[in-house]
Every structure is written in C-alpha cells, then in structure tokens.
C-alpha cells in the first residue's frame with residue numbers, strides 16, 4: 001500500500017518507519033527543508049531507541065520518502081495519516097490550527113477514487129468531522145474521501161515496540177470502506193481490534209490518557225499521606241496493585257507526570273467538559289495533585305539543603321526519551337532558580353533540548369558525577385537506568401553534604417543509610 005504521514009515527530013516518524021518495514025511505500029511530509037534533508041540522510045532528529053536504525057534500513061530499501069511537497073505524496077496515497085502536534089492553548093483547549101491547515105493541503109491533492117484520511121494526532125471529539133468538511137470542500141469531483149480516527153497509544157522510549165505490539169487498534173469511522181482499508185494496513189499487528197464510530201474513537205484516546213494520569217495522581221495522593229504518617233508508598237501501592245481489578249502499573253509515586261500527552265490531554269478533556277457542561281472536578285484534582293507533588297519536592301529541597309548548590313540528575317519527563325515537554329524538571333528548576341539555587345544538571349539525552357529553553361541559567365555536566373562536585377545535595381528527577389547503580393561512594397566523596405533527595409525512589413533507603421547518606425525519597429521515611 002502507498003501511505004502518507006504528515007508530521008515526523010515521535011508519532012509520525014516511528015509509525016511511518018514501522019509501516020515501511022512491513023513493505024509499504026511510505027511518504028512523510030514535513031515543513032522544514034533542513035529537517036527533511038537530515039531525515040533523507042537517516043537522522044531521525046529525535047531520540048527514540050532503535051529509530052535511527054529502522055529509518056536507515058527503510059531508506060536503503062527505498063520504501064521511505066521524505067518531502068515538503070504535498071503533490072508528490074498525496075495523489076498516490078490510499079491512506080493519509082495526520083500526525084502533527086496538537087499543543088494546548090492558554091485555556092487548555094487543544095490547538096487544532098495545524099491539523100486544519102494540513103487538511104487544506106491534503107484536500108487539494110487527493111487522487112481520483114477513494115482515499116482515507118486518518119488523524120493519529122490526538123484531537124477532541126468532533127474534530128474529525130471538521131477535517132472531513134475541509135476535505136470535501138476542497139477535493140475535486142473525481143475524488144472520494146472518508147475520515148477515520150485511528151488514535152495512537154505508543155509511549156516515547158518504547159515507541160517502536162509499542163507500535164509493533166499494540167494492546168488494541170482502535171478504528172473509528174462512519175465509512176465501512178475506510179474501516180476495511182485501515183484494518184488491512186494493520187493486519188500484521190497483534191492486539192484487539194476496536195471498531196467504532198468517530199466520536200467514540202476520539203474519546204477513547206482522551207479517556208485512556210486521563211485514566212493513566214488519574215492512576216499516577218492517586219498514587220501520589222497516597223504518597224503524601226504516607227510521608228506524613230510513616231508508611232512506605234512502594235509497599236502500599238504494590239499491595240493495592242496486586243488486586244487484579246486495579247493492576248500494578250502506573251501506580252508509581254514520584255514528582256508527577258509530564259510529557260507531551262498526559263498534561264495536555266487532561267487539560268483538553270477539562271476544556272471540552274467546560275464547553276459541553278460536564279463537571280470535570282475529578283480531572284481538576286488530578287492536575288492539582290500533579291502540581292502539589294512537584295511543590296512538595298521543592299519544599300524538601302528548601303527545608304533540607306544547607307547551601308545553594310544543587311546537583312541534578314535527570315531532565316527528561318521520563319527515561320529513554322529526550323522529550324522535555326511539560327517535564328516536572330523544568331517547573332522544579334525554575335522555582336529553585338527563583339530562590340537563588342545554582343544548579344548543575346546531567347541527563348543522558350535531554351540536555352540539548354533543555355539548553356534551548358534554560359540556556360546558561362543552569363550548568364550542564366558531561367557525566368553524572370561531575371554534577372556532584374562540591375554540591376550541597378543531589379536531586380534525582382528522572383529514573384534513568386544509569387543512575388540506578390551509580391557509584392554512590394564516589395557521589396558521597398564529591399558532595400559537600402551527603403544528602404540525596406530522590407523524586408523517583410530509585411534507591412533502597414537502608415542501603416543509602418549504610419553508605420552514610422541522608423536520603424529523602426517520596427512517600428517513604430527519611431533515613432539519616
């Protein structure tokens with residue numbers, strides 16, 4: 001099949017590479033000439049494990065083509081996926097201007113006969129019908145088009161694995177022909193098939209992300225309890241999660257969720273709720289708790305660190321990605337800077353992205369130990385694997401005061417006590 005992706009970010013590029021690897025002829029449309037040149041040369045532009053190799057393999061096989069021009073890709077495509085960003089506006093509403101803009105370009109170049117246009121971008125309920133209106137207005141009389149919502153559930157850091165192993169493939173459309181085409185394309189993939197109407201498919205994506213964010217905030221709420229009452233949040237949430245009705249995943253307490261999806265999708269769901277008159281106070285609380293745990297971390301620093309020099313490990317919103325959109329680290333750093341702290345940070349993948357935002361407001365180290373030299377405390381904000389078995393004796397020698405404040409509970413308190421640290425983690429007793 002010949003298919004097109006518009007947008008080459010975490011969703012567009014990964015999915016394009018996977019479908020090219022299945023033998024499809026895949027076009028990817030971008031808007032920035034330098035980026036398209038780099039992609040043509042095998043540079044994925046983003047950090048995602050395994051992506052560079054998959055991109056290069058499919059470029060060599062001539063199954064992947066990058067272009068700026070819609071007329072090169074659209075007229076030959078049977079399915080067109082829109083995978084551009086849908087960032088939040090100030091009021092939380094999803095900004096759909098790029099989705100509608102690319103729909104206008106697509107409409108002009110649709111081939112004779114039948115084409116499916118499918119939003120992989122996360123868009124509020126009703127948006128696909130707006131896209132359909134644009135397409136029908138601009139297409140020629142010889143073209144037939146149907147829209148379908150085919151929401152994406154991949155996780156950054158394991159995006160290729162997730163695309164190859166989806167728990168479910170959701171296809172929402174009012175056109176049976178569009179559903180059949182999308183099912184044919186997804187044939188090599190495992191997972192449940194959920195075939196439904198457009199509105200349900202659009203809502204499924206938001207409901208899934210809101211549910212996961214709610215689990216995280218719930219664990220964080222209980223963690224705040226445990227900190228005040230003396231329980232151990234890891235044991236508590238494990239025991240809660242052993243109940244099959246609840247499940248173990250997404251119950252890790254810490255400094256909250258971030259990234260390009262949960263914060264914006266919860267905001268957008270709240271915004272839609274306000275527009276249609278649905279009480280979203282459950283989701284308001286999910287957001288509030290997420291902010292509260294970040295403020296709680298900042299308070300721990302202010303209360304416990306003697307001196308102003310902070311070593312900081314982890315900037316990305318989670319491990320195995322360079323994505324820093326809505327990363328808790330940015331909020332925490334900005335607050336600490338306002339209080340006069342000096343920060344030296346290390347992250348295995350996200351430092352270049354942070355430099356673009358914070359510039360020289362903080363220092364950047366080339367390895368984790370360098371951050372700790374003469375620092376008054378070490379703060380851990382992302383649970384990268386390379387921090388989990390770091391040489392803590394070396395860290396202790398480097399630090400002025402043997403103090404670790406851990407927002408992700410990556411160490412066992414008794415081990416840190418043995419080495420001689422004061423260890424303040426999340427939802428667990430401090431050790432001295």
Ligand SMILES: NC(=O)c1ccc[n+]([C@@H]2O[C@H](COP(=O)([O-])OP(=O)(O)OC[C@H]3O[C@@H](n4cnc5c(N)ncnc54)[C@H](O)[C@@H]3O)[C@@H](O)[C@H]2O)c1
Pocket residue numbers: 006007008009010011012029030031083084085086098101102120121122123152153154155156260261
């Ligand atoms: N990142 C994730 O883990 C994830 C998972 C599921 C769903 N989603 C959703 O998928 C969508 C894309 O997310 P992402 O993380 O891939 O975003 P991204 O910012 O990484 O990528 C967006 C892409 O769109 C391109 N783009 C922007 N304007 C364009 C234009 N006018 N013409 C052509 N291309 C244009 C950008 O160059 C970029 O390549 C969002 O709606 C997001 O909510 C993301």
